[in-house]
Amino acid sequence: MSDISVNTDATKCVRARAKKPRLFYLDWIRAIAAILIVVTHFNNPYLEPTRFFVNRPFGIYIGGLGVSLFLIISGAALMYNYGDRESLDLRTFYTKRAKTLYPMFWVAFIVANILLFIRNNGYIFVPRHKITAIFSLFGMDGYASAFGVGTFYTLGEWFLGFIILFYIVFPLLRVGVNKMPIATVCIVLALYVVTVAFFMFYQIPRVPSDILLTTRLPELVFGMIFVKFIKKVPSWLAAVSFVILAAQQLTHILKDNIAVTIVGIFAFLLLSYIGELVKSFKPLSACTKFISAYSYPIFLVHHVLIMQVFTVIYPVWLNRWQAYGLLIAEFVVILVLSVILKRFTNLIVGFVSKYLVKSSSKNSVESAVRNRSDNSSTNRSLD
Incomplete structure (x- = not known):
């Protein structure tokens, strides 16, 4: 049986297979990463003048640490869910990923633009080339924008x-990690070294090296390797991670x-170990699971909200404790908006799905009646 198949009986097996238990350390790190990303964008107006918040832990941008952790747990989570299957139904995999990402993104995008249109007195930025709207349709507008494309x-x-x-390359990486882990790691590291070395000596205008796939492959593949082979961080490895980070x-x-790569990996190892120690503490566990469950909508809404707040509250007006209070207040509002966004999206998806099912059933009935009528007419003509 091939490792990747488009249509197999694996779909039936997947439905019958018991759902895997959630790994707390992934929820734990996902929640921490979400908080780091929120702090990153809250931090921006404070970078030099006030220094209320740490902006460069371990010598890297705090947003870089949050992203690195997100990438590692993304690789780990997908490998945990799909790594041990005999085959991967590509159509099912990509359909599920699309359903996870796009509906909520589209809803958030439309609602945010409506609110910004009202907030800006009827003005909204429109890029020179309208065709770039296709980037927004597929959720690639932010990525394209980072390369200087007007979107x-x-x-x-x-x-x-x-x-x-x-998500597009995961099936290929999955095959590599499952079948040839050492060769896959070597190829990934080679691509990483070539990319990093190239950008040490050359700069390409409007090409940020830190968001290229080859630059971030080590974090993604490390997450996959960790969940498949390491699984749990021993005490000695946690100690080594602590020493390296210190x-x-x-x-x-x-x-x-x-x-970013090294700090992200060792921070992940240390946080995984800490997660195993604190998971029995119920209040912390409950908060962790809640933030983790809403990490995607948090990720979608936080930056828009923070930027709108800073059009009203000028950062230099605040003292240290006021800044802390504003951060907490914004995070609470972000959580509320995230819950609303997720539930509203589920409501819309449910309504559309029900309509499509009803429409499909109606068409099937009409088709069956039409076929029966045609068969009857044919039989009468034969008689």
């Missing part, structure tokens, strides 16, 4: 487009993309 980008950041690229915090010896 209708409103929310989702470049990260959403990058995750879509990862050394980097004190010396900043690693720089740029290399620092």
Whole structure:
């Protein structure tokens, strides 16, 4: 049996297979990464003048750390759910990924643009080339915008487009990790070294090296390798991770993309170990699972909200405690909006699905009646 198949009986087996239990450490790290991303965009107006919040932990941009953790858990989560299957039904996989990403993105995009249209007195930015709306349709507008392409980008950041690229190549990476893990790691590292080395000596205008697929493959594949082979962080590895992170915090010896990759991986290992220690603490566990469950809508709404708040509240007006209070207040509002967005999206998807099923059933009945009528006419003509 081939490892990847488009149409197999595996679909039936998947439905019959018991659902895997959630891994707490993935929820734990996902929740931390979501908070880091929110703090990143809240931080921006504070970077130099006030320094209310840490902006470069371990010598890397705090947003870079959050993204790195997100990428690692993305690789780990997909490998956990799909890695041990004999085959991967590509149509089912891509359909499920699309249903997970697109409906909520489209709803958030439309609602955000309506609100911004009202907020800006009827003005909304329109790029020079209207055809770039196709990037928004497929969730790639933020990613394309990062390369200097004029788009209708409103929310989702470049990260959403990058995750879509990862979903596209995941089946191939899955085969590599399952069948040839050592060779796959070597190829990924070779691509990474070539990319990083190239951008050390050359700069291509409007091509940010840190969002290229080859630059982030080590984090994605590490997550896949971890969940398949390592599974649990032993105490000695947690200690090593702590020492490496502490050394980097004190010396900043690693720089740029290399620092992000190394810090992200060892932060993941240390946080995984801590997650196993704290998961029995019920209040923390409940908060972790809640934030993790709403991490995608948080990711979609947070930046738009934060930027709108900063059009009303000028950062330099705030002292330290006011800034902390504003961050907490914004995070609460972000959570509320995330819950509303998720439920509203589910409501719309449910309504559309019901309508399509009803329409399909009606067409099937009409087709059956038409066929029966045609058969009767044929029989009468034969008589």
